[in-house]
Amino acid sequence: MNDDQMLTCERLVDALDDYLDGQADARTRTAVEAHLEGCPTCPALLADVRAIRGAARALTPIEPPADVWRRVQARVHLEVPVRESWLERLGLSTRGWGALQPLGAVAGLVLVVSSLAWVGTRLAVAPPPVADGSGAHAEFQLAEAEYTDAIARLQEAADAAGPRLDALTNATLQSSIDDIDSAIGDAREALAREPGDALSQENLLEALGSKVALLQDTVSLAGDIEPGTEVQNP
């Protein structure tokens, strides 16, 4: 074996996994074995790496504490009927999208959102589809733009509706908006790192959709209330 074929201890590391997995080509295998024969320390290293790998592969699942499942259950139960729970918690019922009719500026927006198949659906169970294939990114950008536009317009309507809601309701809604904005920020950060990542795109559209629906609920709530009347919380 000439000098070019000789492995150093450092270069052995690169070939180690392929060698241990039996996937090294013949030339690499020969070079590794030649190095092991002449090296005073690498055979011991190899044996220890073999032991660590073997023990690592044998690690088993770890059961989480029982209360994790209870916390998952609680969060899912809070999320699933998100629209209904909002209204129930506030002691109100919705009259549906008719409540939006007095807000003429919002009517066209409802059509936009309807086209995205989000209106009236349960937020927790209906994330928007992100198509696969070459057109997926364009569809994502279109959906994001429509959501962003919808949010801007709904935000104006919600700001106008705010004074008709009591302080507790406004605070509760704002807290949820803050949570959603945080999720939107996280998704945008992830997309800045990997613009084409389908999961991050889905997360962003889901968070934007949640914000649209919550703002719609805000506007809808205000539409249920006679101007100048404060909501009485239960």
Place this chain on the structure above:
Amino acid sequence: MRADDLELARRCREGDAAAFETLYRDHAGRLFGLLMRMTGSAHDAEDLLQDVFVQAHRKLAGFRGESSLGTWLYRLAVNHCLDHLRGKHSRMARSTDSLDAEDAPEPAAAAPVLPEAIARIDLERAIAQLPAGCRAAFVLHDVEGLDHREVGEALGISEGTSKSQVHKARMKLRGLLRGVTRGALEAV
């Protein structure tokens, strides 16, 4: 198998609580093990596991059976965990980098320093003591069985960096586990 997954996903989407609990019971152990080893923290792993299943509940409408439910959940968990670690790393980058830089190389040994069979509990405790960067690469490669290309893609690093990170983790583990009895590691 795939038909079973589709049926379970359908039942979950329709609000069948028993089906969702089945999904959790079937996969929580594997995912919790992954999250605990990746983060080195039981507390973080519990929070992340909750997030993963809440996310899964939201996203089941998009599950089309192209992979098994287990693989789908696993991907959710790895991505969520990596987002968590990136956020944590960016907050602690300076201290982590300096800690990594201060590590002295393990001295070479002429004979193996580890027993052929390493006790599971010793290895778990030693993994938890690894620096975050090389711990993630080690867990994905040596525990979860991803190859270096896949580890590189998951962590956003090159294949060569994955190899060096995994090697670094093994050498640190070798030092941590060298001559250590179970009692000694438990006292750490």
